[in-house]
Amino acid sequence: MKTQTTFLIAALLTASLQQTGNAGSPSPARDQTMQMETHAVATKASATGTVKVVDGAGGKITISHGPVAALNWPAMTMAFKATQAQMAAVHVGQKVDFEFLSKGMDGTLTRIGPAK
Ligand SMILES: [Cu+2]
Incomplete structure (x- = not known):
C-alpha cells in the first residue's frame, strides 16, 4: 500500500511538472522541438x-x-x-x-x- 501511494504521488508530480514545462510555450515552438527530437533519433x-x-x-x-x-x-x-x-x-x-x-x-x- 505504501509503495502504491508513493508511485501515485510520483506520477502526479511528473504530470504537474510536464504541464509546467509546457506552460507559456507557444505551440509552433513546441512542434519544432518535437520535429528536431524525431530527427535526432531516426x-x-x-x-x-x-x-x-x-x-x-x-x-x-x-x-x-x-x-x-x-x-x-x-x-x-x-x-x-x-x-x-x-x-x-x-x-x-x-x-x-x-x-x-x-x-x-x-x-x-x-x-x-x-x-x-
Ligand atoms: Cu551495423
Missing part, C-alpha cells in the same frame, strides 16, 4: 554489405556491412528490419547496397538491392 544512412541471414519469420535481414561514416559505425554484422518484398529480393551471400533508418542500433531498411 537517421538515414546507406552502406554496402553481404547478406548473412534472411529471417522471414522475424522480418529481418542480417547484413555484414562496412563502416557507416554518417553514424560513426564501424564495420559489423547486424540485423535490419525488412519487408517481405525486401527479403524476397535478396539471398544469403549476395553483396548489397542498402539504405536504412537508424534509431540507435535499431535499423529499418528503406531500400536494398544488388551492389553495383
